[in-house]
Amino acid sequence: MSKKSLALIIALLMVTSLLAACGGGQTKDQGQKPPEEQPIxxxxxxxxxxxxxxxxxxxxxxxxxxxxxxxxxxxxxxxxxxxxxxxxxxxxxxxxxxxxxxxxxxxxxxxxxxxxxxxxxxxxxxxxxxxxxxxxxxxxxxxxKEQEASYLVGLIAGKMTQTNKVGFIAGMDIDVIHRFQYGFYAGLKDANPDVEILYQNANAFDDQAAGKSIALQMYQQGADIIFHAAGDTGTGMIEAAREQNKWAIGVDRDQNYLAPDNVITSAMKGVxxxxxxxxxxxxxxxxxxxxxxxxGLAEGGVDIAPTSNKHVPQEILDFVEEQKQKIISGEIVIPANKEEYDAR
Missing domain, CATH: 3.40.50.2300 (Response regulator)
Structure with missing residues (x-):
């Protein structure tokens, strides 16, 4: 090949490359994968x-x-x-x-x-x-609306207590715990006006020893069911229920797995x-x-635990379901604090 022919070929290749770089072709992206979407x-x-x-x-x-x-x-x-x-x-x-x-x-x-x-x-x-x-x-x-789920477990406790003494352990004296507390009280009293309520504030969400100690005292005072709204402090309460063969009510999640023979229900909160x-x-x-x-209940964000049917009789669960529908419809309004509870 002559030097003149070689030079012509090189020149043509350079022109072709330049046209492609400038978008002269309509297939420059063909065969190329778009960049992968970065995960959130x-x-x-x-x-x-x-x-x-x-x-x-x-x-x-x-x-x-x-x-x-x-x-x-x-x-x-x-x-x-x-x-x-x-x-x-x-x-x-x-x-x-x-x-x-x-x-x-x-x-x-x-x-x-x-x-x-x-x-x-x-x-x-x-x-x-x-x-x-x-x-x-x-x-x-x-x-x-923690008060709505707490009301339902209060109905269960009010119907199932044999001693007419039921305990509540608070994690702290604050608004969110008040919603648990007074919703629970309302359910208890609506199901069983004669029930006596034992209360103590643990003032901690991470003290299992305190939860267990408070629960043991309540069981000794005659409570046969205790509900906690105390985070990991309540894990100690559930341990006390297991040791004493008493009933316990969990919170936030279905806590039956912590003591399958003792946790009768839980006030679930859909975090x-x-x-x-x-x-x-x-x-x-x-x-x-x-x-x-x-x-709230209407949004599917709170409810009782699905394992409630392990220990709660069906007639009580049917009653709870009836009351649940009344809450969703607005026929029943659950108190969220002491003032609302006292005004019932």
């Missing part, structure tokens, strides 16, 4: 009970794990041993590249709001707190449901901040 990353910061508290922290983590399995969302968590851990845990998750961060528990409300201001490009959620009109645009609050549904919104691109979600 969602994490949570626990309250002091930890991710295995058998209660609301664990329920939130289960919701995230389901979002990982079903939706392909990357999930993570940081545990808090004390309130001082909230802020650095949030900062750590932001630095790790998580787009949406949950604060699990009302105690985290201040830390979440501050984080929403410090990291406006991120999105945040808080369980058990409503900012109302002050909700930042990159925050969603989630609250529950896992709320976390999962927000993950779905993120996945679908329909998430909106600046709002508060409220979950």
């Amino acid at each position: 990353r969602v994490a949570m910061v626990t309250d002091v009970g930890g991710v295995e508290d058998q209660s609301f922290n664990q329920a939130a983590w289960e919701g995230l794990q389901k979002a990982n399995t079903d939706l392909g969302i990357e999930v993570g968590f940081r545990e808090s041993n004390q309130e001082a851990d909230y802020e650095p845990n949030i900062d750590d998750l932001v630095d790790a590249g998580y787009e949406f961060i949950w604060g699990v528990g009302f105690k985290m409300a201040t830390a979440i709001k501050e984080a929403s201001e410090n990291y406006p490009e991120n999105i945040f959620g808080v369980i058990d707190f409503a900012y109302g009109d002050d909700t930042p645009e990159n925050v969603v609050g989630v609250v529950f 896992d449901l709320a976390v999962y549904e927000i993950a779905q919104e993120l996945k679908n691109g329909t998430f909106k901040g600046g709002r508060t979600l409220v979950y």
Whole structure:
């Protein structure tokens, strides 16, 4: 081949390459795969009970794990041993590249709001707190009508007690626990006006020893059923029920597995449901901040445990179902605090 022919071939190749680079061809993207969609990353910061508290922290983590399995969302968590851990845990998750961060528990409300201001490009959620009109645009609050599920387990306890003494252990003297407490009291009294209620505040959500000690005292005083709204503190109560062969009522999750022969029902609270549904919104691109979600019986966010039929007679379950439908229809309104309870 002559030098002149070789030069001509090289020139033609250069022109062809230049046309392709300038978009002269209409198939330049054919055969190329679009870049893979980056997974959404969602994490949570626990309250002091930890991710295995058998209660609301664990329920939130289960919701995230389901979002990982079903939706392909990357999930993570940081545990808090004390309130001082909230802020650095949030900062750590932001630095790790998580787009949406949950604060699990009302105690985290201040830390979440501050984080929403410090990291406006991120999105945040808080369980058990409503900012109302002050909700930042990159925050969603989630609250529950705990009083409705508690009323139902109160009906069960009122019908099933043999001693007419029933106990309630509070984790703290705060609004969210008041909803559990007075809903439970209302159910007890509606089912059994003669029942005597024993009450004690453990002032902790992470003290199993205290929960067990309080429960043993209540059982010794004649209570045959105890309901707790005390996080991991209530795990101690359930242990006492197992040892004393007494009845117990769990909270937040179906806690029958902790003592299958003793936990007759649980006032379930769908923290896992709320976390999962927000993950779905993120996945679908329909998430909106600046709002508060409220979950009650009508929304499927609270209820009694599915294992209730192991120990609760069917006629009582039928009665509970009737009352449940009256709550959903608005015929029965459940008190959420002492003032509403006293006014019944």
